[in-house]
Amino acid sequence: KPFVAPEGAAQTRKAELKKQSMQEVRRSLPIFPYREDLLAAIHEHQILVIEGETGSGKTTQIPQYLLEDVRGMKIGCTQPRRVAAMSVAARVAQEMSVKLGNEVGYSIRFEDCTSERTVLKYMTDGMLLREFLTEPDLASYSVIIIDEAHERTLHTDILFGLIKDIARFRSDLKVLVASATLDTERFSCFFDDAPVFRIPGRRFPVDIFYTKAPEADYLEACVVSVLQIHVTQSPGDILVFLTGQEEIEACCELLQERCRRLGSKIAELLVLPIYANLPSDMQAKIFNPTPPGARKVVVATNIAETSLTIDGIIYVIDPGFCKQKSYNARTGMESLIVTPCSRASANQRAGRAGRVAAGKCFRLYTAWAFKHEMEESTVPEIQRTNLGNVVLLLKSLGINDLIHFDFMDPPPHETLVLALEQLYALGALNHLGELTKLGRRMAELPVDPMLSKMILASEQYKCSEEVLTIAAMLSVNNSIFYRPKDKVVHADNARMNFVVPGGDHLLGNKPRCCANCSHDVFLAQWLESGYSTQWCYENFIQFRSMRRARDVRDQLEGLMDRIEVEVVSSQGDSLPIRKAVTAGYFYHTARLSKGGYKTVKHQQTVYVHPNSSLFEEQPRWLIYHELVFTTKEFMRQVIEIDSGWLLEVAPHYYKSKELEDSSSKKMPRKQGKTKEELG
Ligand code: ADP
Ligand code: MG
DSSP states (O other): OOSOOHHHHHHHHHHHHHHHHHHHHHHHSTTGGGHHHHHHHHHHOSEEEEEEOTTSSHHHHHHHHHHHHSTTOOEEEEESSHHHHHHHHHHHHHHTTOOBTTTEEEEETTEEEOOTTOOEEEEEHHHHHHHHHHOTTOTTOSEEEEOSGGGOOHHHHHHHHHHHHHHHHOTTOEEEEEESSSSHHHHHHHTTSOOEEEEOOOOOOEEEEEOSSOOSOHHHHHHHHHHHHHHHSOSOEEEEEOSSHHHHHHHHHHHHHHHHHHGGGSOOEEEEEEOTTSOHHHHHHTTSOOOTTOEEEEEEOTHHHHTOOOTTEEEEEEOOEEEEEEEETTTTEEEEEEEEOOHHHHHHHHHGGGSSSOEEEEESSOHHHHHHTSOSSOOOGGGSSOOHHHHHHHHHTTOOOOTTSOOSSOOOHHHHHHHHHHHHHHTSBOTTSOBOHHHHHHHHSSSOHHHHHHHHHHHHTTOHHHHHHHHHHHTTGGGSBOOOGGGHHHHHHHHHTTOOTTBGGGTTOOOOSSTTSOSOHHHHHHHHTTSOHHHHHHTTBOHHHHHHHHHHHHHHHHHTTTTTOOOOOOTTOHHHHHHHHHHHHGGGEEEEETTEEEETTTOOEEEEOTTSTTTTTOOSEEEEEEEEESSSEEEEEEEEOOHHHHHHHOTTTOOGGGGOOTTTTTOOOOSOOOHHHHO
């Protein structure tokens, strides 16, 4: 052909331009002038701490510099958050003009987007931790970057200890510890006085405004502030920090509604959410440049604090809260609580407004609260979480003496002891604290010990088919149904179709017409519909959550071979399923008492979440999946059990005396008998 089609030429030209401009952006980043010095420092030292303002190019550029410098390297770069791992990998693949998953890939739990060709792998810190199980010296890596070190997640903290250890005998391994401008001296100190390489940031001044009085409703205050900025302030995008998906969705809805009402009286406002469970195509949208004349508002969790940088932000709205795990080491209860963020966090948030030009940060709290009510910095996760998972992992790695593990900040002694006790009660450790065969199998599954135990128990109760579905559904459960404001009744009716007597876990496990068909109604019916979006739509079910549940289930089912569990169905009988759940979650037992439920071991008052199918039924004994503290301590995802099973599945934990039911005669159950009672 003598001519290239003009359209094709235009497209090639466009791609060329895009590539050029991307290279220009790369060269404009604060880290770029330090490229050579940085590479020299990495060559010189085995362990290097790198400190740089958020957005200076640490995460996206350093691995590329290394790959451009030395051929044949394999680099692993950890991120505390899934979204960051995915998004950064996508960006770097784009910058390197390769297909995501080939040379550049990412690995997050239940999703591996890498191949044999992958030389740069972004992954969550938890995934790298699991890689120690198959490759204890990380032999295939030449460089490990522990990124976002200042976040001090549990997994990052454990990685510190393990990687410091292997670096001693793997002199060829380079270790980079990258952090925002926080705490770098401590990292250096922990890694035997490793040098700190500082990338000077460019920061424009940020004016900070406080409210005169505390805000009663910070969500509403956010919405009002966004609109005020939009109407009165000069161009520039807005970033709002909220605590989680529900809040973010509510805020976005409110904003869209009010903009619609104002119509053409105001300029266009693009409202974009970002949170962990947001599908990746939606995530990518926050990075699209704002069209001229319009303004963008990104409503984010604290993922936008340091993990992701969105260019063009001039205004930050900070209500001053974040969602935090908190753990009571006495009772072993973990809950998610919305709490005031730390001053360090607040300052990072404000910093987001000054990256491209002078900016403004609107704090929706008083200057007094900032000074007196907020903590200086966030307590490392290792000191406020259940350690069952990592203790099991460390034991599997042959690390028996946990008291003397090289922790940067050690966990509270009671927490460590409690984790050992819980693993013992689950049967993962013997009385000497050594890993049992069951424990070894449990560690093979990339889930929490209780969930792992539940799956393994399904072997004995011959219901692994259903339990796998439950495990998958639990991993997405808060986002399965959707409930549009204008169709609440329809949505609730649709939901009722899936309710199964006995509890939320069984939701979607409703036995069908004949004994031979599959029981996992959700996934099975959806499969029948050809995984159709229409079916989800008609049933008010979130297609994306279903897709994720399906993927999680497939992955778990793929692991059943490894742990030698046969995949069989209980043929419509819910009893074995509930026993398997009990075998994993017997710690989470609550008993009906006056005015609510009380946890069996610690007599803490808890309530059934109003969204639960057992909210009205109130069975005498139940097991919850998780506790969430909002207005009260709510149990989310509950299932009815028989107290007798507790002795069967956890004889070393429960004594029959504790389970005696003094109130049994006074409080007859309203409905729903167990099969045992019936038969
Ligand atoms: P740091 O790790 O130092 O905080 P990054 O390497 O993450 O910095 O970011 C460098 C630049 O790359 C920033 O300007 C940011 O906006 C840009 N960037 C990062 N990820 C993306 C993305 N997915 N899409 C577009 N730009 C991105
Ligand atoms: Mg980064």
